[in-house]
Amino acid sequence: MADKSSRGLADIVAATTSISDIDGEEGRLFYRGYDIQDIGGRISFEECVHLLQRGTLPTRQELDALTEELMAAQHIGPTTEALLPHVTSGGTPMEALRTLVSSLSADDPDVGDSSIEADRRKATRLVAQMPILVARYEAARQGRQAPQIDPELSIAGNFLLQIGGERPSERAAEIFDACLVLHADHTMNASTFTARVIAATLSDIHSAITGAMGALRGPLHGGANEAVMNTLSSIEGDVDAVDEFVRAELEAGRKLMGFGHRVYKTEDPRATFLRKMSEELAELTGNRRYYEFSRRMEQVVFDAKGLYPNVDFYAASVYHALGIPTDLFTPVFAISRMSGWTAHVIEQHEDNRLIRPASEYTGPTDQRWVEISER
Numbered sequence: 306m307a308d309k310s311s312r313g314l315a316d317i318v319a320a321t322t323s324i325s326d327i328d329g330e331e332g333r334l335f336y337r338g339y340d341i342q343d344i345g346g347r348i349s350f351e352e353c354v355h356l357l358q359r360g361t362l363p364t365r366q367e368l369d370a371l372t373e374e375l376m377a378a379q380h381i382g383p384t385t386e387a388l389l390p391h392v393t394s395g396g397t398p399m400e401a402l403r404t405l406v407s408s409l410s411a412d413d414p415d416v417g418d419s420s421i422e423a424d425r426r427k428a429t430r431l432v433a434q435m436p437i438l439v440a441r442y443e444a445a446r447q448g449r450q451a452p453q454i455d456p457e458l459s460i461a462g463n464f465l466l467q468i469g470g471e472r473p474s475e476r477a478a479e480i481f482d483a484c485l486v487l488h489a490d491h492t493m494n495a496s497t498f499t500a501r502v503i504a505a506t507l508s509d510i511h512s513a514i515t516g517a518m519g520a521l522r523g524p525l526h527g528g529a530n531e532a533v534m535n536t537l538s539s540i541e542g543d544v545d546a547v548d549e550f551v552r553a554e555l556e557a558g559r560k561l562m563g564f565g566h567r568v569y570k571t572e573d574p575r576a577t578f579l580r581k582m583s584e585e586l587a588e589l590t591g592n593r594r595y596y597e598f599s600r601r602m603e604q605v606v607f608d609a610k611g612l613y614p615n616v617d618f619y620a621a622s623v624y625h626a627l628g629i630p631t632d633l634f635t636p637v638f639a640i641s642r643m644s645g646w647t648a649h650v651i652e653q654h655e656d657n658r659l660i661r662p663a664s665e666y667t668g669p670t671d672q673r674w675v676e677i678s679e680r
């Protein structure tokens with residue numbers, strides 16, 4: 306029998322990294338040594354991209370240069386453009402976006418160049434292109450044009466503009482910007498590990514990111530934020546209905562989406578931020594329903610199972626209040642996590658060794674071949 310502790314590679318150190326770190330006992334998350342409690346809500350997503358991809362918090366000059374690079378890369382090439390109408394008619398947004406992300410390599414000016422310098426340029430472009438892809442996908446399926454990028458707005462502000470069709474309030478853009486920072490990296494999570502495994506074969510960054518998109522989509526990982534919103538909106542009646550809903554789900558042996566975590570043994574520090582944002586947006590919009598349902602669910606699940614909410618739980622009511630369609634919640638996660646994924650691919654390529662774990666065979670032994678007519 307395999308050692309139970311290695312199931313799901315729990316507690317196995319699969320790589321060394323200087324990008325992010327988690328203290329699961331204390332509920333702390335660090336990006337390049339900076340505590341998320343310290344930088345959350347204080348740095349912009351653009352600064353976070355610099356921190357993760359380039360290793361330092363940028364100076365004003367470095368930030369201006371990166372912002373300019375990102376702004377210049379906020380467009381998609383003819384190959385992806387041609388694919389758009391084909392992928393919007395069926396399937397889910399994550400399926401479409403997985404295909405669209407893959408297609409970006411075809412028009413990338415550095416296609417075929419596997420140097421680290423080319424990786425860095427492609428990484429910046431991928432961060433700039435991901436929100437455009439999601440906005441263009443949303444516009445295409447609604448049969449409308451996405452609004453032009455506003456050079457005065459951040460990546461976060463422009464995304465809300467493109468999805469909602471009007472300039473977001475300053476506070477809405479700030480809150481969404483902080484969400485992007487909170488989701489940007491998280492050590493060896495499933496999608497980042499996927500990206501690193503692909504990169505470690507010396508495959509290209511677009512292949513690694515396409516694989517990561519596939520891993521993120523699942524409901525045990527990034528797909529949970531969409532599942533949380535579907536759960537919240539399926540509960541009819543007032544907040545007291547939450548108790549019965551949770552009881553019935555647990556009795557049926559089903560997991561509550563947005564709860565539990567492989568690494569955190571206490572509250573996920575990102576959930577602490579997102580809970581506050583959810584409350585603030587409930588005040589600002591005058592619609593407290595999903596915030597209050599979430600608060601109640603958090604209490605009932607903790608009392609019943611001792612489980613804490615993870616990053617996906619309050620992200621659901623926050624994104625909903627920001628006017629983001631529910632099936633774009635996981636794509637929004639990908640917009641943010643692109644910064645972490647690409648940083649990890651670069652780090653893997655900088656000091657590579659093929660990732661090839663062992664397995665323990667549990668099938669039959671001593672089998673003998675027999676003629677097909679005798680089987």
Ligand code: ACO
Nearest residue numbers: 524525526527529559560561562563564565566567615617
């Ligand atoms: N609801 C109910 N019970 C749960 C939940 C949950 N959300 N999470 C864990 N448990 C229970 C399991 O049933 C199991 O109980 P048992 O030992 O009696 O069988 C125990 O807690 C351990 O759970 P595992 O699934 O083995 O823990 P693991 O570390 O493998 O999984 C995971 C972690 C996948 C996050 C899990 O907690 C889960 O499925 N949560 C719901 C999905 C979710 O929210 N995913 C997003 C995670 S954050 C992110 O990826 C961005």
